[in-house]
Amino acid sequence: IRRLNTADLPETMLDTIGARVAYLSEDDIAILSHAAVIGRSFRVDTLMVVSPVSHEGLERIRTVMSAMANAARECIVMENVGSPGTAVFTHERIREAFLRRVGPAARKRLHGRIIDALELRRLNGDEGVVFDLAHHAIKSGKREKIIAYAGAAGERAMESYAYDDAACYLGEALKALEQIPDSANDEAGKSNRRTVMERYGECLVYAGRLDEGIAVFKHLLNREEDIDRKGIYCHHLTLACFRKGDFNGCELYASTGLKLYGESVPMTTAGVTLGLASELLVHFLRPKFLENHLYRGKKHAEKIKVIINNYRWLLYAYYWWDGKKALRTIFRMGNLAECCSNFSEEMAELYYHYGLLYSTTGFFKKAERYCELSKSLFEKTNNQTGLAKTLSAIGLIAILRGEFKKCLKICNHGLEIIERSGNYVEICKYAQFIFFSHYLLGNYKTAREIYDRYFYINTTFFEEMMYGGSIYPVSEYIEKGDCDSALPVLDKYIKAQEEHQLWYLNALSLMCLGKIYNAKGDYRKSRGIFERCIKLTRTEFLPMHYLNAVYPFYTEALIKEYRNNHDHYHYFQRRGELRYIKKTLGKTLRKTKKFAHHYDVALRIAAQYFHLVNNNKKARHYFTSAIAKSAAMGKRYQEALGRYEYGLWLVEQNDHDRAWTQLDRAYLIFKDIDIVPYQKKILELCATTVSGATPCGGSLTGNARTALTPASRRSTVAASTGSCLRRC
Structure with a gap:
């Protein structure tokens, strides 16, 4: 004791x-x-x-x-x-x-x-x-x-x-x-x-202690003489730099490893353009006699495998950093793999990347064909990690087509496979697709739970930005009207992205920032940010589906800015602005029709435009089409927003019965998904006695306001929806 x-x-x-x-x-x-x-x-x-x-x-x-x-x-x-x-x-x-x-x-x-x-x-x-x-x-x-x-x-x-x-x-x-x-x-x-x-x-x-890992492999690289081992160390250094967000280091070590095998990586703009042109020529013309002459025998086959492996993490870096280099790398890896037909796993990996490439350019049939080829090869070689990767690409195609429930089914199955492998990159990617699908479906609580469950994997600031940080939860903050919480997060991300030239991520952050200023009513600033985002997406060769996602919100900012400044424009300015809005709207409808996950937004914006130019027939058509499209995809927030704006437009057309039905349904959906600002707007609209501007640009008359109050509803409105709103 x-x-x-x-x-x-x-x-x-x-x-x-x-x-x-x-x-x-x-x-x-x-x-x-x-x-x-x-x-x-x-x-x-x-x-x-x-x-x-x-x-x-x-x-x-x-x-x-x-x-x-x-x-x-x-x-x-x-x-x-x-x-x-x-x-x-x-x-x-x-x-x-x-x-x-x-x-x-x-x-x-x-x-x-x-x-x-x-x-x-x-x-x-x-x-x-x-x-x-x-x-x-x-x-x-x-x-x-x-x-x-x-x-x-x-x-x-x-x-x-x-x-x-x-x-x-x-x-x-x-x-x-x-x-x-x-x-x-x-x-x-x-x-x-x-x-x-x-x-x-x-x-x-793999544990995220990247500086220590880099120091270990640098030490090994400096002391090693064997080329194959030096190539392996360069591969690990490339991965460490990628996880850290150091793309220059990633490119440096990858190119160092590839040089050991006589493979050069073009760095200059001219070199990348020339390299891309030559790889495309080989890919589409396929001079097999030349390939077989250059890469004959088992020794060359093993060499090609090592080269493809050393390109792998560099390709991931280029996805985020430089679209043109990514494109050149994909076709280079594909051409190397096709030199020897016995590369089942390498070909499966390349078919996966081809599937991603064609999905982000809108060629979904080709994308699906390559993904199915990749899936069958991975199944043949019993490569579970590769199979799960391919399922994630199929899930992405489902998202871009607006098939969010299908995406959830595919990705949940793939996540079960990939969690057994411990591949943190694929786990994060799956989690991103799953919570993004839930977010678009309006399942904010589920999306947040998934986000928090898998967020611990991200051990660096780059990974925080890369896996959902720029999209979620910022997008949820915007939809729930909490722009003050979203702005500091985006300011931090945008500063880091511009400093490290992470243009892919920067485009996503700018799109969210434009939405914030649109929601805050600063339409001129919103328009400028969206234009900057569109320019960045084009100049940096970023995937097309991001450019197409920006256009609907950009067009909305143009319409709202025009409506806000209409009285200050002279006649020729008004005509010029309307022509530009019409032209942009045409692009929006064409581009989003293929990438359907934002097509319902484009239809709703088209309804706003035709309301602006007093074409009531087309306005009604596009409002109903937008609501039907959102409902078909299960996008509850966009469906409620479409019904809300359509209801206000119907009020201006003195169609009070239909107006109240749409507003009542919009209220119930907003209540179900916990979007408080629009609930308040609808309730204030019912109770107000002062005329005010609506989001569709008109103003409610005294009769219309009376028609929208609970006490004076028409008998044609369903009793169930009426009683629901009275209880609220």
Whole structure:
């Protein structure tokens, strides 16, 4: 008890432990102290071997079991029900108190004895003890044991994708190996040290400790002479720089690795353009005789595989950074893979990228054909990670076509596969597609839950921006009218994106920023930001589906700006603005018809335009078409917004029955998806007695306002919807 009083524990805890230990004998305390060295949870048979009891045979067993019974009676230990033959200390503090009874030197010796006991279990086929062996080896300080068991535990942890734990184990193994002088190391020892360092570097990169991982692989790269190993180190450095958002570093290490195999990466604009033209020529004309002449034999086939592998992360970087370079890289990888028809996995990977390329340019039939080819090849080679990647591309096609429920079904299936592989990039991509689909369907709560569930994977600021940060939750803030929460997030992202020239992400952020200023009523600023976004998308060769997503909101900003400044324009300015709006609207309808996920928005904006020019027949047609399209896709926010604007337009046409029906339905949808600002607008519209401008540009007459109040509804309005709004 005096020794327990010296422990660094709260007084109440000391009193409790002291009272319990007072009932134990010195032998019981010694046995429990040895148990504490084994761990908080310990196997009784291991304790039998290492206990300080001098007796042997049945007497030894009786003494240990008596100590365990006494400790259990005092609630110091208890049986681990989930693991028969195992006991556990009831609190870590209690274990610490007993652990302090064993001095440092005795504790090290005891760890060595525990290793001996655990090794016997391992020889009998219990591989699960490798983590316990690693722990006790590290505590014992025995270098040979640390190298053997910490290394093995690190490998096991990597197999389970527990990269943080793996890095800890492999780091200890590496420290032990580095204590051996180079002069005492033979070739096998040096090879083992290099292998452990490679695996340690991999764990650091996958665990998100990128600067440490880069330092490890730089060290290996500078000391290595073998070309193949240098290529592998460049591949890992490319991945680390990609995760960090350092695209210049990504390009540098990828090009360094590719140069080892005689492959040059064009950097200049002229070089990229020329390279793209030549790769397109080979892709479409396919001079097979030339390919077969250049790449004959098994040696060349292996070389091509390595080149394609070294391009992989560079291609991901180019997706975010430079569209033209990405295009050239896709066709270069494809042409290399097609040189040898036996590259099943490489061809599957390239078909996947072809599918992505054609989906973002609107050629959905070609995209689906390539994705199906990729899927069948991955299934043939039983590559589950590749199969899941292809399913994500099919999910993207479904999103771009406005088939969000289909996307959810595909992506949920793919996510089940990819979570077993531990591929963080694909997990994040799936999570992005899933929560984005839920967001478009108006399932904000589900979208937020998915976003929070998978967001922990993103360990760097770049990944935060890359996987949803620029789109979600900013877009939700905008739709819920919380622009003040969205602006600081976007300002932070845009500053970083422009500094690092992340134009792909920058275009997404600018689109959201334009929506914010549109919602705040600053239409001139909104228009300028959308024009900047459109210019950026064109000049940087970004995917077309982002350009097509911008056009509806840009056209809306033009219409609202015209309506806001109509009285300040002279006759020729008005005509010029209307011509430009009409031209932009034509582009919007053409472009979004193919990328249907925003086609309903385009139809609603078209209704606004025809209302602006007093073409009531077309305005009615486009309003009803927009509402039907939103309802068919399941986009509840856009359906409610379409009904709201259509209802206001019907009020101006003195069609009060239909107007109230549309506004009532809009209110119910907004209430269901928790969009408070529009709920307030509709309720204020019902109660107001002062004329005010509507979002459609007209103004409510006194009769119209009276018709929209709950007290004066027409009998044709459904009783259920009327009673619902009265309750609200």
